[in-house]
Amino acid sequence: NAGVTQTPKFQVLKTGQSMTLQCAQDMNHNSMYWYRQDPGMGLRLIYYSASEGTTDKGEVPNGYNVSRLNKREFSLRLESAAPSQTSVYFCASSDFEETQYFGPGTRLLVL
Amino acid sequence: SQQGEEDPQALSIQEGENATMNCSYKTSINNLQWYRQNSGRGLVHLILIRSNEREKHSGRLRVTLDTSKKSSSLLITASRAADTASYFCATDGYGGSQGNLIFGKGTKLSVKP
Numbered sequence: 001n002a003g004v005t006q007t008p009k010f011q012v013l014k015t016g017q018s019m020t021l022q023c024a025q026d027m028n029h030n031s032m033y034w035y036r037q038d039p040g041m042g043l044r045l046i047y048y049s050a051s052e053g054t055t056d057k058g059e060v061p062n063g064y065n066v067s068r069l070n071k072r073e074f075s076l077r078l079e080s081a082a083p084s085q086t087s088v089y090f091c092a093s094s095d096f097e098e099t100q101y102f103g104p105g106t107r108l109l110v111l
Numbered sequence: 112s113q114q115g116e117e118d119p120q121a122l123s124i125q126e127g128e129n130a131t132m133n134c135s136y137k138t139s140i141n142n143l144q145w146y147r148q149n150s151g152r153g154l155v156h157l158i159l160i161r162s163n164e165r166e167k168h169s170g171r172l173r174v175t176l177d178t179s180k181k182s183s184s185l186l187i188t189a190s191r192a193a194d195t196a197s198y199f200c201a202t203d204g205y206g207g208s209q210g211n212l213i214f215g216k217g218t219k220l221s222v223k224p
Contacts, residue, residue, distance in 0.1 A: 043214040045211060102153035103153050
């Protein structure tokens with residue numbers, strides 16, 4: 001039982017490049033989330049998916065797209081990376097109990 | 112916009128001492144949660160307290176909630192070096208969707224052996 005897994009762990013991009021961050025959970029949770037965490041800040045919600053087939057914007061969605069591929073997988077795509085997207089990205093999942101389970105994070109540096 | 116604000120931003124104590132962190136929030140909530148984040152790792156859920164509860168315990172953790180003051184506190188008793196981490200409060204309800212959380216900026220706790 002791996003919980004929530006994220007790939008890659010680290011990534012360096014040049015401005016304008018694109019990439020997809022992958023997230024998978026094996027807890028059969030309905031809801032999944034993408035957050036970003038910047039130094040000295042808490043987590044800010046980018047997008048969430050309350051159930052398979054649905055996605056909604058969070059607090060900071062600009063510059064990102066998401067896909068809920070199936071119940072297990074929720075990916076985050078940066079179409080044209082900008083230095084302001086340098087951050088640590090966390091994926092999380094939850095069920096009706098409201099507790100969220102987090103992945104280990106992806107550190108992204110955009111030059 | 113962040114709902115919860117933790118206080119203090121940083122706290123340094125000796126092993127064996129108690130650590131108290133506070134969280135204030137702005138709007139009404141259904142529940143409030145506390146999470147721990149070790150350096151370079153993901154967040155780990157510690158405890159959830161519902162709006163109709165005033166106090167909750169889990170091992171060395173004690174959480175209180177005062178909805179009239181819109182505030183919560185997390186007490187860690189008999190702290191250990193392994194408690195060194197950042198602690199975040201999170202409240203529910205972004206966009207009104209169940210399960211969405213709004214996190215504060217966190218308190219960085221350092222426990223010295």
